[in-house]
Amino acid sequence: MPPNLPPDDICGYRVAQTLAPRTFLAIDPRGRKVILKKLDDDCLLQGQLHPSIKERLERVRQLPHLATANLLGVERDASGAFIIWEYLDGEDFATATASPACAPEKLIHLLRELSLSIEALHAHGIIHGAIKSGNVIVDAGGRVRITHVSPLLYNDPLDDEQAVLRVAESVLSLRTDRIDSLAQAVRLAGQSRQPLRTFAGQLAGITRTSKDPGAAVDRDDEGRLIRQHSIVSSMLILLLGLAAALVVWWWLTGGGL
Numbered sequence: 001m002p003p004n005l006p007p008d009d010i011c012g013y014r015v016a017q018t019l020a021p022r023t024f025l026a027i028d029p030r031g032r033k034v035i036l037k038k039l040d041d042d043c044l045l046q047g048q049l050h051p052s053i054k055e056r057l058e059r060v061r062q063l064p065h066l067a068t069a070n071l072l073g074v075e076r077d078a079s080g081a082f083i084i085w086e087y088l089d090g091e092d093f094a095t096a097t098a099s100p101a102c103a104p105e106k107l108i109h110l111l112r113e114l115s116l117s118i119e120a121l122h123a124h125g126i127i128h129g130a131i132k133s134g135n136v137i138v139d140a141g142g143r144v145r146i147t148h149v150s151p152l153l154y155n156d157p158l159d160d161e162q163a164v165l166r167v168a169e170s171v172l173s174l175r176t177d178r179i180d181s182l183a184q185a186v187r188l189a190g191q192s193r194q195p196l197r198t199f200a201g202q203l204a205g206i207t208r209t210s211k212d213p214g215a216a217v218d219r220d221d222e223g224r225l226i227r228q229h230s231i232v233s234s235m236l237i238l239l240l241g242l243a244a245a246l247v248v249w250w251w252l253t254g255g256g257l
Contacts, residue, residue, distance in 0.1 A: 010036055011075040011082055025087065033087035034072060035148065038080050043151060049074065049081065053151050056126075057083070060149045063124055067117040068146045085148045090139035093167060097138070098174035105207070106142075108182055111168055112203040113144040115196050118160050121146075122196075127154035131163035133170055161196040165189055168199075181206045 007015055013026035013036060022038035043053045061071040070086040090096070093114075097107045114136060121128055129150030137145045154160075168186050172179065185202035192198035 007079070010079070011077045011084075013084070028084075033089075035069070035085040035087050036082045037085065037148060038082050039074075039151060041080070044081060047076075052153060056153060057151055059124075060126060063121075063126065066120045066124070067113075067144055068121065068128075069148055071149070083148065083151060088137040088139065088145045088147055090137040090145065092134045093136035093138060093144075094133035094171055094174060097171050100175060100177045104177070104179045104182065107171065107179070108203050108206055110138060110142075110144055111164075111171075111182075112200055112207070114146075114167070115164055115200040115203065117144060117146060118164055119196055119200065121149075122157045122160070127157055128160050128163075129154035131160050131167065133167050136167065158195070161194075161199075162190075165195055165199065181209075 009015065010024060010026060013028055013034060015024050015026050015036075016033075017025040019025055019035070024036045026034050026036050028034050039049075039053075043050055045051070048054075049057070057071060057074060060068075061073075069088050072084040072086060074081060074083050076082070093110070096102065097110060118128065118131065126149060128146065129152060130148065131146070135147040137147060139145055165186055168182070172183055172186070182203075185199060185206065188202055189195045189199035
């Protein structure tokens, strides 16, 4: 078989497409799409999963559903060991959000959803380790889903937090419109000791400002006050005019002689 062509079959899965080096879109025996990712050789020890890698993947597989792709298993064949992941159908984050056709409010909502999803992952003691636009999917329902968690050991949550900010910066650089409030949120989060929490909080503040019913009420009250002032001013002008007319009439009829 030519080296540039993918194998027809890996671990009993029919290969449909090569997505990246060592990464394949495949069909399982039940006809479902799955993602196969080949593990590096240093993830194995004497032909078996290295204990630390095995422990990490077991923890990932036992996670409650946190917007991440489900880990379906690890299988081996003569060519090596492969992680089998749920296939996430949708657009990658940059494709879904880079166009101004994606309203700023929608982009801000999706970035906050991504931030909260990563925070939830960290709360379960898992660092994703591979956050980038291509690994974040916006599905048909407009929800954020995150592809495979890296099997490698990451201990610093800042790896993920800074990656989320890079995703935001990347999308902003691709858009032709300016979203100053979002750009400022990225800058403030980048200067914080807790970038992800700061970023999520900033995004929540932007959302509240744009949707705050109280703000709309304040604007309505302001409009009513302006109208009331206009009416009062008109009435005063009218009364002054009537008073002037009475003075003129009184003078002409001889009252002033």
